[in-house]
Amino acid sequence: MPPYVLPDKCDGCKNEADPWCVAVCPGNLFMIDPVTSKALCRDPGECWDCMTCTIFCPRQAIVTQVQYQLAPIPAELIPRLGKRHITWTLIDCKGRIYRLENMILAGEGEEED
Amino acid sequence: MRERVYIDTDILIIGGGTAGCLAAWEARRVGGPKLRITVVDRANIRHSGSLAAGQNALNAYINQGTPEDWVAYVRYDLLGAPVREDILLSVGYELNETVALMEKEGLPIKKDAQGRYLRRGKWNIEVNGRWLKPITAKMAEKAEAQILNWVYITELIKQDGRCVGAVGFGVRDGRFYVIKARAVLMAAGGAAGIWRSRYEGDAHHRMWYVPFNNGASYAMMKRIGAEMTGFDTRMIPLRIKDTYAPAGTLAIGVNAPMVNALGEVFMLEKEEYVRMGGHTAPTPVRVWACYREIAAGRGPIFMDTTRGDPEKVAGLREQYLDMSPTTVLYWAAHDIDPAREPIEIEADSPFLVGAHAACCGAWTIGITRMTTIPGLFASGEALGQAPSRYISGCWTCGRIAGRHMVQWLEGEGTEVPELDPGLVAQLEARTFAPLERWSKQEFFTNGKPVRGILPREMETHMQNVMEDYCGGRIRYFTVSEPYLEIARRRIDRLRRDQLRYLVARDLFELERAWDVINRLDCCQLVIEHISYRKETRYLGFVTRTDYPERNDAEYDCFICSVWHPETDTLVFKKYPYEQIVPGDRTKETI
Ligand SMILES: Cc1cc2nc3c(=O)[nH]c(=O)nc-3n(C[C@H](O)[C@H](O)[C@H](O)COP(=O)(O)OP(=O)(O)OC[C@H]3O[C@@H](n4cnc5c(N)ncnc54)[C@H](O)[C@@H]3O)c2cc1C
Numbered sequence: 001m002p003p004y005v006l007p008d009k010c011d012g013c014k015n016e017a018d019p020w021c022v023a024v025c026p027g028n029l030f031m032i033d034p035v036t037s038k039a040l041c042r043d044p045g046e047c048w049d050c051m052t053c054t055i056f057c058p059r060q061a062i063v064t065q066v067q068y069q070l071a072p073i074p075a076e077l078i079p080r081l082g083k084r085h086i087t088w089t090l091i092d093c094k095g096r097i098y099r100l101e102n103m104i105l106a107g108e109g110e111e112e113d
Numbered sequence: 114m115r116e117r118v119y120i121d122t123d124i125l126i127i128g129g130g131t132a133g134c135l136a137a138w139e140a141r142r143v144g145g146p147k148l149r150i151t152v153v154d155r156a157n158i159r160h161s162g163s164l165a166a167g168q169n170a171l172n173a174y175i176n177q178g179t180p181e182d183w184v185a186y187v188r189y190d191l192l193g194a195p196v197r198e199d200i201l202l203s204v205g206y207e208l209n210e211t212v213a214l215m216e217k218e219g220l221p222i223k224k225d226a227q228g229r230y231l232r233r234g235k236w237n238i239e240v241n242g243r244w245l246k247p248i249t250a251k252m253a254e255k256a257e258a259q260i261l262n263w264v265y266i267t268e269l270i271k272q273d274g275r276c277v278g279a280v281g282f283g284v285r286d287g288r289f290y291v292i293k294a295r296a297v298l299m300a301a302g303g304a305a306g307i308w309r310s311r312y313e314g315d316a317h318h319r320m321w322y323v324p325f326n327n328g329a330s331y332a333m334m335k336r337i338g339a340e341m342t343g344f345d346t347r348m349i350p351l352r353i354k355d356t357y358a359p360a361g362t363l364a365i366g367v368n369a370p371m372v373n374a375l376g377e378v379f380m381l382e383k384e385e386y387v388r389m390g391g392h393t394a395p396t397p398v399r400v401w402a403c404y405r406e407i408a409a410g411r412g413p414i415f416m417d418t419t420r421g422d423p424e425k426v427a428g429l430r431e432q433y434l435d436m437s438p439t440t441v442l443y444w445a446a447h448d449i450d451p452a453r454e455p456i457e458i459e460a461d462s463p464f465l466v467g468a469h470a471a472c473c474g475a476w477t478i479g480i481t482r483m484t485t486i487p488g489l490f491a492s493g494e495a496l497g498q499a500p501s502r503y504i505s506g507c508w509t510c511g512r513i514a515g516r517h518m519v520q521w522l523e524g525e526g527t528e529v530p531e532l533d534p535g536l537v538a539q540l541e542a543r544t545f546a547p548l549e550r551w552s553k554q555e556f557f558t559n560g561k562p563v564r565g566i567l568p569r570e571m572e573t574h575m576q577n578v579m580e581d582y583c584g585g586r587i588r589y590f591t592v593s594e595p596y597l598e599i600a601r602r603r604i605d606r607l608r609r610d611q612l613r614y615l616v617a618r619d620l621f622e623l624e625r626a627w628d629v630i631n632r633l634d635c636c637q638l639v640i641e642h643i644s645y646r647k648e649t650r651y652l653g654f655v656t657r658t659d660y661p662e663r664n665d666a667e668y669d670c671f672i673c674s675v676w677h678p679e680t681d682t683l684v685f686k687k688y689p690y691e692q693i694v695p696g697d698r699t700k701e702t703i
């Protein structure tokens with residue numbers, strides 16, 4: 001299942017009308033569970049693995065995993081959104097940690113909180 | 114009756130993607146402040162469509178030579194097939210200007226030490242493309258277009274032979290949208306999910322093309338009688354196996370050679386492939402060669418990154434984070450390091466596209482982007498016979514469409530009369546039919562509808578038919594008439610008498626229901642077009658085992674079809690190919 005939501009981290013975007021994950025999914029897959037008020041991907045099989053929801057979640061509550069039929073866990077890829085860059089933390093199956101970055105908008109202007 | 118939203122606009126753009134957003138921008142630029150422009154998308158245009166996951170290059174850019182040289186390259190890359198050189202040239206003249214415009218809007222383009230755009234071959238530049246979509250969407254926002262996010266368009270409206278708008282449903286609010294327009298642009302992308310996916314369950318959408326573009330463009334235009342063309346081509350992407358990342362970044366980005374299991378650089382070492390162009394052979398040929406190697410027992414096929422440019426290989430992960438981040442995660446989970454071992458590649462299922470390496474779409478009049486239905490324009494993947502436009506070409510093509518729509522409004526595109534209420538009611542009933550049927554269903558004790566068919570069930574049936582009988586991956590992409598005949602019978606059966614059982618339990622499933630309705634119309638186009646072209650012109654993409662040769666006398670031309678609703682058949686006609694750029698079509702000019 002590509003995007004999992006961690007219940008302890010998701011705050012449902014504080015009942016905002018349009019929670020981030022719901023607003024950004026190109027496949028309309030995210031919804032807020034009416035019972036728990038937390039987000040969920042309603043049909044993981046329909047997911048394109050674009051990671052947009054994962055990048056945008058302000059609480060880093062969404063974890064993207066490669067489908068188990070394709071790759072064993074654990075390995076983790078955790079994005080952190082800055083103003084002009086995304087900083088990714090990659091942890092591979094051997095536990096090695098890498099920090100990677102990609103630019104999203106042109107220009108210098110500073111960065112990271 | 115459901116709650117209705119009526120919208121009256123001058124220009125309606127269906128699909129706020131690569132082409133759609135730039136069409137809005139250009140229409141405002143030339144049409145002035147009074148023009149009413151409306152963009153409708155099934156998702157949020159800031160994060161929708163092909164650019165949703167980002168991409169790391171602009172595959173159409175004139176780094177050297179002239180627009181004519183680029184056109185010569187495009188037709189070469191599709192094996193010298195007939196392409197609309199007029200349309201391609203119109204794009205070529207404005208390509209670089211459009212890219213400069215997007216750079217000004219914030220798109221980070223990679224530069225070399227001298228400050229020039231970083232080239233990747235003759236026609237390609239590298240970008241940091243993770244934010245391509247928000248930057249593109251900003252153009253429609255700047256144009257102050259009215260943007261309707263989360264509205265799925267289901268049908269175009271035709272009155273007195275002219276396209277006068279469209280209808281759809283709000284995927285969040287369930288309202289029925291009735292949009293009247295003086296000009297309509299179809300820019301809802303190409304079609305994914307026609308053939309069976311390689312995987313099931315949670316990975317069944319791990320595919321190259323965006324699974325949320327489902328042929329709505331093609332199906333809607335077909336249904337109102339526009340001439341459709343190019344469905345005898347299909348795009349078969351070579352990608353990093355198990356991911357949706359195209360292999361191009363490895364080939365031209367880091368100079369990794371394609372090798373078979375024996376380590377042979379077969380495109381350069383084997384006479385039959387060298388004759389067809391070696392490692393710069395046309396795109397379909399490279400797919401064909403891979404499959405030939407696999408069939409001969411020399412698979413799997415790899416991109417040998419250990420022989421690539423080491424500096425560039427080291428930066429690969431960052432590049433994939435720009436366009437397919439889960440590839441990086443996949444490598445990490447399998448302990449794959451491209452500097453240490455070659456990367457396996459495989460062909461994905463076929464997809465229908467018109468702006469990538471295939472020709473599917475509507476036939477258009479001259480360079481106006483208007484289809485054969487007055488008032489209906491097409492751009493991006495929805496426009497036929499002008500392949501290899503990619504992102505930058507779609508932006509440009511969108512701009513050109515925007516300009517011609519404004520011209521049409523100033524000329525023949527006069528006010529449209531009121532919409533016929535009877536027709537609107539009929540379209541409403543049609544739009545919500547699967548939902549209505551659900552409410553009338555009986556259910557088995559496990560909750561499965563007694564007579565109803567769920568969208569996913571019908572989709573699976575359709576994909577199995579297309580995979581087995583219309584040249585799927587398991588048939589090595591080959592087709593022949595006896596197979597096609599079975600595909601035809603089964604798909605017709607689904608379209609003609611199974612759709613009345615299609616049920617949807619909620620709005621989310623109604624989207625899926627319309628996806629399968631649209632895909633089924635695409636299947637008909639594909640089967641009939643492939644069957645009509647009794648030759649093999651696109652070796653690798655559509656290989657006919659019953660007609661393995663090219664037949665220039667009969668088929669070196671454009672082939673178009675019109676759908677006749679009374680008989681539910683496609684009627685074909687041919688147009689001659691007009692070569693504008695002189696020279697041997699099977700060769701590049703530079
Ligand atoms: C994985 C992948 C990698 C690629 N890599 C590159 C690359 O590196 N470089 C390059 O130049 N090109 C690349 N391309 C090609 C390029 O992205 C496309 O050719 C181009 O973006 C197509 O633009 P479009 O406007 O036709 O479609 P899109 O940009 O996909 O827009 C279609 C829009 O229509 C909407 N829509 C669909 N159906 C409906 C409906 N029924 N109602 C309302 N809205 C609807 C969608 O939500 C979407 O927003 C790649 C494509 C893919 C899929």
Ligand code: SF4
Pocket residue numbers: 005009010011012013019020021022038039056057058059060061062
């Ligand atoms: S964006 Fe994150 S915090 Fe907000 S609702 Fe979604 S998962 Fe929860």
Ligand code: SF4
Pocket residue numbers: 002003024025026027028029030041046047048049050051052053054
């Ligand atoms: S990864 Fe992309 S497609 Fe999948 S749920 Fe997240 S935003 Fe939607």
